Amino acid sequence: MPGISCVTADEPGKGLHASTGMEDPPDFTVIPDTQWHAIEQSVDRGIRYMLDRQNADGSFGVHELEQPAVTSLVCMALISRGHAPDESNTASGASRAIVRGIDYVLSRQRKDGLLGHSPQSLASSEYSKFMIYNHAICGMFLAEVYGMTNPKRAKRIELSMNKALSFVRVLQKRSIPAAAEARDRGGWRYLDGPTHGDFYSDLSVTSWIVMFLRSAENAGFDVPIEWAQQAIAYVLRCYDERSGAFSYAPGHPHMVTRGMVGAGVLCLFLTGHKEPEMEQRCGQWLLKHPYDRYNHKLSTHEHYHYGAYYQSQAALQIGGRTWEQFYPRFVDTFLTHQNGDGSWEPELKRPELGRVYTTAMSVLALTPPYQLLPIYQR
Template structure:
C-alpha cells in the first residue's frame, strides 16, 4: 500500500513518462513492460476526444473554482476533478489545467460545502453527491498542491467517511441492510446510491483510513441481495447469467445497474465472484445503447468494470465505449444527453462521465487499478 507521499510521487512519475496524445507508459514491474505497453496504449482518436473533452470541461469553470453548468455544484466539481485526474492532471502544477484543478479542489473544500462531514446538503445532491465527493477526495489524497491542501483534504475526508459508516448502520429491513439511500438517515436503500458509498469506502481503506471490514462485508451482502438471480446457500446464483437491479427483490436487470453492481463487487475485492462473471456475461448479451436510461452514468461503470474483468469482456467494452462515445461527442468537444432524465443534468455531468469512461485504460486513478 502506498502512503500519501508515494502516491503523489507515483502519479508524477507516471505523468512524466507519458504523453497523453498517443503516449505509452509502463507503470508496473519492468519485466511486464511489453504487456503493460500494449495494455496502456490508447488510440489517437480517443486521445483527441479526451483532450477536447477536458478543454470543453474547463470552459465551465466559474470564478469560485466550481465546474458546473447547472446545479449540484459540489458533486459536479468533484466529478470534474476525477476526470482531470484520470488523464494525469495534478493539482497546482504549473499549467492551466493544474491551476484549474487546484481551484476546483479549493471550491469543494470550502467550509460552506460541508455540513458535519456531509457534502450532499448545500448543493442538493444528497448522498449521491456525498459519495461522489468522498470518492474523489480518497482518489486525490496526498496529491494536493500543498501540505495545507492535503491536510484539509484529509480532515474533510475523515468526517465524510464517518458519515457514510454511520448512515450504513441506520436500522432497515433485512434485505436493505448494508446499503444507502438519498439521505444519511434513510431507512431504505438502492443500488445506485450505494455504489458510490461502496467505492468511497474501499478507496478510503486502500488509503489506509479507518474503514471496518464489517462495513465492506455488509455492503457485499446488500449487493448480493440486489442480484436478480436467487443465490443458493453457498452464495452461487441459480442461473449462470444474471444482473443487478435498482432494489433487492427485482428480477429484471438493467444495463446501468448491472454494470454498477458488477463494479461495486470488484471494488470490494470480489473479482472472482460468480455474480461478477454472471453480470459480465449479461452485459455481453445486452450491450449498451445510447438510448439506455442513464446512458452516461451506466457507461462509466461499464467501461471500468468490464475492463477489470478482462478478456472478451474488456475488449468488447473498449470497442463499444469508444464507438458510442466518439460518435456522440459534439463539435465543441463536450457531451450532453438529448433524451431521458440525463438531459436535465447538463454538459458537465455527461462530459465528465464520458472522459472517465474513455480514460479507464490510462490507469491514473487508483480506483481503476485492480
C-alpha cells in the same frame, strides 16, 4: 477512528482490498495505435470543453444542487488523463482547475460531515436525493487527490475525510423498520425516508459509497471491515439469479440496467469479493447489451452516460474476452457522437444536468485503460 477495530491495507483478503487480482488481464493490443490516438484526442477535446466552463467559485455544472458532484467528476476526469493538482507558477490550466475544484468541494461540507451541502441547495425538492450522491462522489474525489496535494491542503482534506467517513457510518447504521431490515441493511440510499418507493437502500447510491470507501482506504484512511462486510452483503442481495445481473434493489428484476450491472460487478472487484460465476454471467449480460446506439435507453430506469461509466470500469475489471469485445465497440460509439466543441449530449433522462456532466462521465468511461486514477487500477 477511536473505539473501532480497523483493518489496514497490509492485511491481505480483508477490508476493501482484493487478496488476488489480474487473473484475466485485459489485452490492450486489441486497440490499434490509430484508435488509441483517436481516444486521446477525444479525451483532450472533452477536457478543453470542460475547462472553459469552470465557474468563478471553482465549481463545474449548471445548478447549485449538483455542482459538488459534477465538480468532483470533472476533476477526476482531468486526473484520469494525467493532470494533477498544482497551483505553482508553472502549473497548467487543468492542474489549477483541480486545485480550485478541491477548495470548492471542501467549502461545501456541513458540520456533521455531509459533503455537498449549501444553504441555497436546501430549497430544492430533490435535496435529499442529490445530496447523498454529492457526498459519496465528493468523498471519493477528495480521497483520490489526498496524496497529490501540498501538506496544508492535505491536512484540510484529512479533517474533511474523517468527518465524511463518520457520516457514512451513521447512515449505514440508521434505523430501518424490522420488515425491511434483512433486505436493506448494509446499503445506503437518500437522506430522508423511503419517499421514492419503499427502499431504504439501493445499489446506485451504495456503489458510489463503496467506491468512496475503497478510495479512502487506498489513501491510507482506516475503513473497518464491518462496514465493507455489511455493504457487500447488501450488494450481493441485489444480484438477480434469473437474469444473471444486478438490479437497483433486491427482488426487483425489472430494474436491471446496464448501470446497475456494472456497479454490482465493480463493487465485487473493489472489495476483493471473488464470485466467478456472477462475474461471468454479468460479463455475458454486458456483451448482450452493448453501447452501439448512442444516448439510447434500454428502459425507463436507465441513465445512459451513467451506465457507460460503470460498464466501462466493470469490463476492464472482468478483463479477458469481456473487455476485448466491449471496449472497442464502446469507443467507436462515443468517438462518433462527440460534438464538435468536445462535449457529449445531455443525458436524456436528466437533460437539466447539462453537457459538462455527460462530458465528464464520457471521459471517465474512456480512460480506465490509462490506469492513472487510483480507483480504476486493477
